[in-house]
Amino acid sequence: MIYVDRVKPTFFLFTDASVNPQTNVGYGAYLLLAEYELEAPHQEERVRIKRFTKTTSSKLELQTLLWALSEIKFKKRKIIIFTDCQNLISLQDRRERIIKNNYMTKKNELLRNHELYKKFYTLVAHNECDFVKVKGHKKTQEKDFVDNLFTLVDRASREALRDSLT
Template sequence: MLFTDGSVDTKTRIGFGAYLAINSTESPRADLKTKVKVKKFENTSSTTLELQTLLWAIDDVFLLHPEKTKRVAVYSDSQNILGLLARRSSLEVREYFSRDGKQLNNTEFYQQFFKAMDQCDCQIIKVDGHKPRHSKNDTDQLFALVDKAARFALREFNRQIS
């Protein structure tokens, strides 16, 4: 299971992505919290950051060890990521250009995403990112770990530069 999320400051275009890769949900939440990895990204947007974070996580965890790669359930609240596989053929047919002839902003990341999806047996699963605590199931609680880590890292970064 791979949980990814990001948080970006639209003014500075700096964001932090976070991921959690686990084989089982058996571990206590406190142990899982220590396994969340966070990375800073610059000159990004929320859409781009979600892609950057997922690509980093896949590269970091799975592509470095292809012999260990199995079926991976990717949990994300990103509408862009959730819809990319369905949009793949139209993006490739148009060679990553919009209908008005402009190259899409995230062309490079889309291409990397599709390559990663071809190399890993990934299933993308939608998570509602900001449910009230009382409405969260186990999956939502695991996703909240990466959501909180990304938001915390961005807040701390902004606090330090202020």
């Protein structure tokens, strides 16, 4: 039997994004589940989607995560974040250096997404966040439980972008 703390559960956040590089318009999607909701039916109905403009692929992944985290009303919770974006994963590892360098590059210029990085570090600090790298676009027979949940946000962001182009 699995113990589930319904008072202070662990949350699972799945995020993904799709952008059209010609128009710099993209769609981010996220799915937030408490541990006791992981096997609930109709998870696809809980996926949230948002349109972003003047963005790039890496920026959109970050914007989507920030949007999702800013909508979470609780603080000081364990959140496991699933993403296929290596930039998001590496931001945690680069935190100390980025802050120490005051969000500046080696050429003494502000980092391109410095404002988003500042917000990222603030929001992540409000909770106990762990990042898990998911390999996107796996074949169906290779997918596990987590991959199937991640597919919901992957598909939602790609379909929203595709629909906006027609």
